[in-house]
Amino acid sequence: MCGRLQKVRERMLDAISYLLAKKGVSLAEEAKKKPSAFYSVIVRKDAGVWAEDADGNTIASGEAGVDDVAVIQSGINHIASLGGGILLLSANTFTFSDKVSINCDYISIIGAGRGKTVINGDPGTDKPYFELVNDTTTPRKFITIADFTIDGSDRPSTGTQFSAAIWDEGDGDISYLIIENMEIINSNPYAGCIQFENSSGSLNNVLIRNCYLETIHHSCYGLAFRKPTTYAFIINNKIIMDHSDSYNNLALYQDISHAFVAGNILISSGGHTPLAVSPGSYVNVIGNIVKASSDSGEGGIEVEWKSGHGTETSHHVNVIGNVVRNGNWGIYITRRDTSQPFPYRVNIIGNVVENCAVGVYADGGTDIIISHNNVVNNTTSMSLSGLSNAIIEGNLGYVNKNGGTATFSGDGTTTQFSIAHGLVSTPTKVQVTPLTADAAGDFYVTADATNIYINYLSPPASGVDNVQVWWEGEV
Incomplete structure (x- = not known):
């Protein structure tokens, strides 16, 4: 049997050799060929900085630490000319002196890993490190940003307007955006981590997962959706706000709909409520761990209406299986003004809330279920008023039946x-x-x-x- 298999193998090799010989290529020469690179452009750095294509041809080059942004931008522009591709940032530290514009579709900007590929430097006052460029005539689609660190330590200590490390303020549409395995740290005032900022345009099919985001100054967000968004998946992120006057760790604003928020760890040092549905519809908030804000009128997880954040109140929201601790209101339903009705069709089920002034708070709402929560070890287990067509039952620490x-x-x-x-x-x-x-x-x-x-x-x-x-x- 072994002899027969050997003969079959020899015949196959003879056939391959014959076909290659017709092209004038030997097996030895074929074996020496360089394997095809998985990237379209790679940016490398040592004494200089340069971008080369998959065949090793130099696209752009410059002085390390001076021309890093220009070379990376040239790489993106080259991918735009190809109609899409992968930009690989090698395991180096790239120093920014301006922003990089992501101005094409079907592009993946990927590093060698968090802590291996590092972006630092000062892109300029009120400028991001990476901007998603879009407008009413130029929508964007199929963009991935992954696997590197952005360290904002060198950004200005003051700012005048919002400008996150990864930023979008265009009035166009962005579809199929992935941001994953990122580390964004040391964001400064008004310069949060990831922010989508425009009440016009839209985001559709967005995935943010496995990111570590940390801000150390006031007046900034961790991850903010301040642009109308449909189909958002926010999964397994850790977002830390280290300042007592910070904004939300995770802001789900501007009528966000069909959002799935699961497995995140959100830690607040004060300021705004870490997880805000304000307003949103058809939202699942499941299995998150939240260190709440102790500020008056704030808490851990909010479902609310607030003017300036959208056009209708929150509705069809599930808050299920979360752990919330150490804040003012643990989980709450409210409205910040009377221009819209209270939230409706909200389910708060199976959560653990402890060490809060009030475990679960609601001052209005219709078609509400608050059941089987563990609200032991709060100053007040629940404070509920103004609810209609509500089911309140089975809550440990709040016996109402x-x-x-x-x-x-x-x-x-x-x-x-x-x-x-x-x-x-x-x-x-x-x-x-x-x-x-x-x-x-x-x-x-x-x-x-x-x-x-x-x-x-x-x-x-x-x-x-x-x-x-x-x-x-x-x-």
Whole structure:
């Protein structure tokens, strides 16, 4: 059998050799060919900085630390001329003195890994490191930014307007954008990490995942959607705000819809609420860990209406399975003004909230479910008002429904029997049903914040455990 396989192999090699010989190529020569590069352009750096194409041809070159931006921009422009491709930033530190414009479609800008490829320097006051260029006549699509570090330590300590490290303020459309495996650190005032800023235009099909974002100054966002967005996936990011006057870690503004926010760690040092749905619709906020803001009127996760952030209130929002701690309001539903209705169709289910002034807060809303949350170890477990068509049940630390069997022994003289209801406040609904004949006399029911009282017009007869009732109370 081995001899037969050897003969088959020899015949195959003979056939390949024959075909190559017809082209004047030997097997040895074919083996020496350089494998095709996976990138379209690579930017390298040592004493100088240069960009070369997949065949090793130099596209642009310059002085290291002086011409880094110009060379990278030349690489992007070359990819634009090709109709798309991959720009690979080698494992080096590239110093920016201006911004880089991403001005084409079907482009991936990829580093050698976080901490290996590093962008630093000062791109200029109110300038980003990378800008997504778009307008009403020039939409953008299929852009990926991945696998490198942006260190904003050298940016100006003050700014006059928003300008994040990765930035979009165009009034056009951007579709199929991926930002992943990025590290963006030391962002300065007004210069957050990633921000989309324009109430015109749109974002569609956006994925932000596995990024580490950290700001150290005031008045900036970690990741902000301030442009109308549909189909956003924000997954497994860690976003830290190290200043007590920071803005949101994650801002879902401007009528964002169909967003999936899962597995993120958001840490606030004060300032605005870390995770803001303000306003948004058809949003799932699932399995995030949030260190909340302790500022008045702020908290951990908000579902709200706020003028200037969109055109309609928040609705169809799930807040499920999150852990929120150490803030003012843990999870809350509100509106900041009266120009739109309160949020509606919001579900707050299965969350753990602790060490907050109020675990779950709502001052209005319609079609609301707040159930099976663990709100133990908060100053106030829940503060709920103004809700209509709401289901509030099964929350540990906030008993708003209770019931059971109560048994008493009549003595022929006692007319009032009390039941400790264990509810968070005086029940608004009480039902008492006699279970024995001696409990079936004429009676009426009253209640306070501690007990339900069964008041008989005539005392039940004497007996042992002869007065038995089923009771239910609901706040």
